[in-house]
Amino acid sequence: MQNRPSGFGNPWLQLGLSVACVLVSEFLLKRGATQVAVPDSAFSWTGINGLASPLVWWAILLIIASFISWLYVLRYIPLTIAFPLSRVVDILVPLGCWIFLGESISPLRWCGIALVIIGLALVAKPIAQIEERL
Amino acid sequence: MSILAFFFIVVSLLSFVAAQLVLKRAMEVSATSGLRNSRFLSLIAIGTALMTVSFFLTLGLLQRFDLSYLYPFQGLSVIFITLTAAVVLKEKLSLRLIVGAVLISAGIVLVSMS
Numbered sequence: 001m002q003n004r005p006s007g008f009g010n011p012w013l014q015l016g017l018s019v020a021c022v023l024v025s026e027f028l029l030k031r032g033a034t035q036v037a038v039p040d041s042a043f044s045w046t047g048i049n050g051l052a053s054p055l056v057w058w059a060i061l062l063i064i065a066s067f068i069s070w071l072y073v074l075r076y077i078p079l080t081i082a083f084p085l086s087r088v089v090d091i092l093v094p095l096g097c098w099i100f101l102g103e104s105i106s107p108l109r110w111c112g113i114a115l116v117i118i119g120l121a122l123v124a125k126p127i128a129q130i131e132e133r134l
Numbered sequence: 135m136s137i138l139a140f141f142f143i144v145v146s147l148l149s150f151v152a153a154q155l156v157l158k159r160a161m162e163v164s165a166t167s168g169l170r171n172s173r174f175l176s177l178i179a180i181g182t183a184l185m186t187v188s189f190f191l192t193l194g195l196l197q198r199f200d201l202s203y204l205y206p207f208q209g210l211s212v213i214f215i216t217l218t219a220a221v222v223l224k225e226k227l228s229l230r231l232i233v234g235a236v237l238i239s240a241g242i243v244l245v246s247m248s
Contacts, residue, residue, distance in 0.1 A: 026201070034195040045142060047193025056193070063189070073176075074161040079219035080227055083154060084212050084235050090205065090242045112244025119237030124229050 011076040012127075014069040021066035021090050025059040025095055032056035084123040091116045139198065143207050146191035151214045155222055162174035162223075202246045209242025 005011075023041045032055030051054045073082050091113045097103040105113075160177035167174065171174040195204055220227035 018179075026197060029193065029200045030196060033193055037197040039198055044197055045191075045194040047190040047195075047197070050190075050193040050197065067185070068184075071161055074158045078225045078226045079154060079158045079223060080216050080235075081232050083219070084231070085216045087209070087238050087242065088211060089213050090238075091245065108247070109245050112241045112246075113243030114183055115155050115237050115244060118242075119234045119239075119241060121169055122234030122237065125230060 009072075011073050015073045015082060015085060016131070018061070018066040018073060020070035021062040021069070021093070022086075023092050023096065025062040025066070028055045028059035028062070032059060038113050048084055061075075081127065083124060085120060087116070088120055139195070142191050142195055144145060145164070146188050146195065147185045147207055147214070149191070150188040150208075150211055151180045151218060153188060154215050155218055156184060157181035158219065158223060205246035206243040209239045209246065210240070212239045 025105070028052075032053035035051050035055065036050060036052045041049070043049065070086075091098055094103075094105060094109060094113065098105050143212060155228050157224055160174055160181055163171070163174045192204070216227070216231060219225045
């Protein structure tokens with residue numbers, strides 16, 4: 001593993017940026033895909049007709065940005081740690097719906113969110129050891 | 135869920151997992167031999183192509199199913215990628231990482247089912 005750059009080049013910062021871009025793109029994709037949905041057409045299984053929606057193009061831009069950050073992250077952090085951490089987005093989506101859209105979160109869903117947070121904490125623990133080696 | 139839907143969900147998941155492994159390998163190559171070598175460029179091309187396939191299949195699935203229905207399958211990718219990274223890329227895997235990955239996956243499934 002190489003020396004870890006600091007500042008904007010910090011791989012943990014880049015991981016956060018990558019997650020933020022994915023988070024926003026998920027909302028754009030769902031909305032965009034629904035706008036142009038043609039469920040009767042067999043061709044639409046490929047998803048290519050989704051390109052008709054401008055929202056999908058914005059999402060693609062964000063995905064490319066997150067992709068570049070992610071490649072940078074992969075250069076410095078093992079996949080077994082970086083990938084599970086990147087799934088923090090899976091609880092940020094429902095939490096975002098709760099905070100910004102006023103959607104309710106059921107007790108079962110709160111349990112799921114708690115499980116993910118415990119899992120993330122377990123995965124994040126070895127980071128301290130990686131940092132020590134650097 | 136129809137067999138066709140299941141097929142597309144599995145292919146989308148597999149191409150996503152494979153893409154992550156290939157991209158990680160590409161970045162490992164770049165760390166030792168730089169960005170201008172054919173091995174790195176071909177790995178990046180393969181990884182990006184797999185990612186693109188997975189992206190469009192997901193877009194096709196999103197037109198038919200709720201995001202909350204499709205999410206549990208994405209959640210499984212945590213377990214698949216953690217295990218395959220250990221086997222294929224020889225990354226160190228501790229009990230803590232396995233338990234963490236399983237909890238994250240289980241949590242994502244619960245969140246999407248509830």
